[in-house]
Amino acid sequence: xxxxxxxxxxxxxxxxxxxxxxxxxxxxxxxxxxxxxxxxxxxxxxxxxxxxxxxxxxxxxxxxxxxxxxxxxxxxxxxxxxxxxxxxxxxxxxxxxxxxxxxxxxxxxxxxxxxxxxxxxxxxxxxxxxxxxxxxxxxxxxxxxxxxxxxxxxxxxxxxxxxxxxxxxxxxxxxxxxxxxxxxxxxxxxxxxxxxxxxxxxxxxxxxxxxxxxxxxxxxxxxxxxxxxxxxxxxxxxxxxxxxxxxxxxxxxxxxxxxxxxxxxxxx
Amino acid sequence: xxxxxxxxxxxxxxxxxxxxxxxxxxxxxxxxxxxxxxxxxxxxxxxxxxxxxxxxxxxxxxxxxxxxxxxxxxxxxxxxxxxxxxxxxxxxxxxxxxxxxxxxxxxxxxxxxxxxxxxxxxxxxxxxxxxxxxxxxxxxxxxxxxxxxxxxxxxxxxxxxxxxxxxxxxxxxxxxxxxxxxxxxxxxxxxxxxxxxxxxxxxxxxxxxxxxxxxxxxxxxxxxxxxxxxxxxxxxxxxxxxxxxxxxxxxxxxxxxxxxxxxxxxxxxxxxxxxxxxxxxxxxxxxxxxxxxxxxxxxxxxxxxxxxxxxxxxxxxxxxxxxxxxxxxxxxxxxxxxxxxxxxxxxxxxxxxxxxxxxxxxxxxxxxxxxxx
Numbered sequence: 001x002x003x004x005x006x007x008x009x010x011x012x013x014x015x016x017x018x019x020x021x022x023x024x025x026x027x028x029x030x031x032x033x034x035x036x037x038x039x040x041x042x043x044x045x046x047x048x049x050x051x052x053x054x055x056x057x058x059x060x061x062x063x064x065x066x067x068x069x070x071x072x073x074x075x076x077x078x079x080x081x082x083x084x085x086x087x088x089x090x091x092x093x094x095x096x097x098x099x100x101x102x103x104x105x106x107x108x109x110x111x112x113x114x115x116x117x118x119x120x121x122x123x124x125x126x127x128x129x130x131x132x133x134x135x136x137x138x139x140x141x142x143x144x145x146x147x148x149x150x151x152x153x154x155x156x157x158x159x160x161x162x163x164x165x166x167x168x169x170x171x172x173x174x175x176x177x178x179x180x181x182x183x184x185x186x187x188x189x190x191x192x193x194x195x196x197x198x199x200x201x202x203x204x205x206x207x208x209x210x211x212x213x214x215x216x217x218x219x220x221x222x223x224x225x226x227x228x229x230x231x232x233x234x235x236x237x238x239x240x241x242x243x244x245x246x247x248x249x250x251x252x253x254x255x256x257x258x259x260x261x262x263x264x265x266x267x268x
Numbered sequence: 269x270x271x272x273x274x275x276x277x278x279x280x281x282x283x284x285x286x287x288x289x290x291x292x293x294x295x296x297x298x299x300x301x302x303x304x305x306x307x308x309x310x311x312x313x314x315x316x317x318x319x320x321x322x323x324x325x326x327x328x329x330x331x332x333x334x335x336x337x338x339x340x341x342x343x344x345x346x347x348x349x350x351x352x353x354x355x356x357x358x359x360x361x362x363x364x365x366x367x368x369x370x371x372x373x374x375x376x377x378x379x380x381x382x383x384x385x386x387x388x389x390x391x392x393x394x395x396x397x398x399x400x401x402x403x404x405x406x407x408x409x410x411x412x413x414x415x416x417x418x419x420x421x422x423x424x425x426x427x428x429x430x431x432x433x434x435x436x437x438x439x440x441x442x443x444x445x446x447x448x449x450x451x452x453x454x455x456x457x458x459x460x461x462x463x464x465x466x467x468x469x470x471x472x473x474x475x476x477x478x479x480x481x482x483x484x485x486x487x488x489x490x491x492x493x494x495x496x497x498x499x500x501x502x503x504x505x506x507x508x509x510x511x512x513x514x515x516x517x518x519x520x521x522x523x524x525x526x527x528x529x530x531x532x533x534x535x536x537x538x539x540x541x542x543x544x545x546x547x548x549x550x551x552x553x554x555x556x557x558x559x560x561x562x563x564x565x566x567x568x569x570x571x572x573x574x575x576x577x578x579x580x581x582x583x584x585x586x587x588x589x590x591x592x593x594x595x596x597x598x599x600x601x602x603x604x605x606x607x608x609x610x611x612x613x614x615x616x617x618x619x620x621x622x623x624x625x626x627x628x629x630x631x632x633x634x635x636x637x638x639x640x641x
Contacts, residue, residue, distance in 0.1 A: 049530065049531045051527055051530050051531065070533075071530075071533040071534065071535055073533075074533060075531065075532050075533030078531075080531035082527060082528055082531065084525070085524045085528055086387060086523065086525035086528070088388060088389055088523075089383070089384070089387070089573065089578045090578060091520070091523065091524070091577070091579070092577065095577070095578070095579055096524065099517075099520060099521055099524065099532060102518070102520070102532045102533065102534075103532055103533040105517065106517070108513055108514050108515070108516050108517060108581070109517070110581070
């Protein structure tokens with residue numbers, strides 16, 4: 001299913017957060033949304049699952065405006081992996097993953113054997129089946145993130161939205177997650193911070209700054225050291241990985257700050 | 269992330285090799301728990317009919333109850349039961365036991381709803397100032413007399429006060445059509461304090477004989493219950509249960525956050541508004557007939573979560589039955605432990621409930637309700 005953001009603008013509390021962003025995501029493609037903190041990545045994703053309403057422009061799924069779709073139907077189409085789940089009242093991992101089945105049912109009724117099967121299968125795919133009976137609040141950041149992905153998988157829509165899916169994961173699980181989402185044949189849109197992960201896994205990347213789209217296209221064409229320098233305000237250069245023959249990006253603080261500690265690109 | 273080799277992605281619905289042997293756990297025990305609670309309610313109801321100054325045996329209490337429900341039973345007219353016994357059971361003891369049960373069920377349900385609406389474990393049915401609003405209405409009637417309050421009865425004035433309070437809080441808390449949980453709690457606390465100040469002022473400046481009536485209302489009591497006080501709370505509790513039952517899964521989604529619920533297809537603004545109206549009306553109806561009974565609405569939902577987890581499809585029935593049973597027991601104690609003096613229900617609920625809850629909270633199973641974070 002293709003996803004089109006058409007000149008989407010969002011204003012929150014009088015402040016423009018997105019300015020006329022247009023991104024066309026072809027069916028089955030994996031598109032990474034990149035940009036510094038506060039550049040509008042999450043907000044762009046939110047307009048897709050109706051987390052917020054565009055003040056201008058529209059978001060369409062195969063041409064249908066998401067605002068015109070019934071909410072439940074939209075949730076069956078667009079599965080979302082959020083960063084966090086609120087745990088004031090804690091659920092078990094299984095209960096949380098089963099919530100992914102909610103859009104497929106009415107608001108009351110038992111979970112079917114089918115739901116249960118889908119939920120356990122989703123947990124197995126994210127390598128977290130052993131967590132099934134744990135309380136979500138007890139999990140580590142990375143475990144939680146894998147469970148949140150399982151919930152999105154159980155939601156089982158043709159479009160998968162990931163908001164910074166790897167920020168708590170160890171390197172092995174980062175690579176596995178990025179690989180996993182590319183094996184579904186679903187349309188995937190992910191806000192990412194790791195530029196090298198984006199280069200190796202995304203079909204296209206959209207680079208944002210201050211709520212506006214700066215560049216869109218295949219990652220190797222887009223993520224040049226010049227662009228990275230301009231958008232992220234760091235020095236960047238390509239270095240060659242002798243094993244794969246691919247170039248990877250290496251970063252450094254911009255010139256006159258050699259004595260200060262490294263600032264990381266990781267999420268704030 | 270995947271256990272299958274990367275080159276061979278698992279088909280979407282491959283048969284699961286590991287079956288969750290754990291899932292059945294909740295189901296049967298919840299059914300058994302609900303059945304036990306329901307049976308206990310019947311037992312306490314009959315006991316309530318039998319216990320009191322006028323001597324009535326347990327069997328006779330059951331026969332009187334049955335005799336009023338089923339027409340033409342022989343023992344009602346063969347002279348084996350005195351009019352006094354019949355009156356004691358049917359006019360006094362049963363109505364108040366039933367009202368206590370309804371109040372407990374309703375307050376526990378309203379508490380569970382409010383805790384989800386504001387997503388805060390400390391919320392209770394009174395978090396939006398419902399009880400302090402009702403108190404102002406009731407105390408106005410007690411202190412100034414019914415004619416001074418447009419001829420409203422104490423119950424009607426209390427109900428009006430409850431509605432005014434929750435409407436005010438909701439209006440003050442909303443911004444741009446959105447209800448923020450934090451703002452709701454803060455507005456409720458602020459307005460509640462204001463209303464309590466009015467109640468305190470009225471109480472302290474009135475004649476001494478009114479003060480006991482005021483205290484009984486503030487602490488809650490079902491001692492004035494008659495059969496005619498039952499229909500309103502019955503309707504309120506039944507309607508609230510039916511509405512909430514249709515929203516249980518969406519309420520589960522709301523537990524995980526507004527954004528998360530939205531992504532699962534829940535219209536969060538509408539759900540929160542609906543739940544808010546249901547909880548406010550339910551609480552208003554109950555407070556207007558039984559005063560501001562505390563503790564039950566805060567703690568029973570937590571007890572239910574500790575026992576069966578946070579899934580509303582499991583915890584709501586336990587909450588409703590448990591709340592009803594708890595308050596019926598509390599009321600039975602309220603009118604017997606210090607007989608002939610009557611203890612306000614609010615004091616009893618705290619005395620019985622607080623130690624029980626603390627014991628439950630310290631047990632390992634409290635982990636299941638997320639108490640260990």
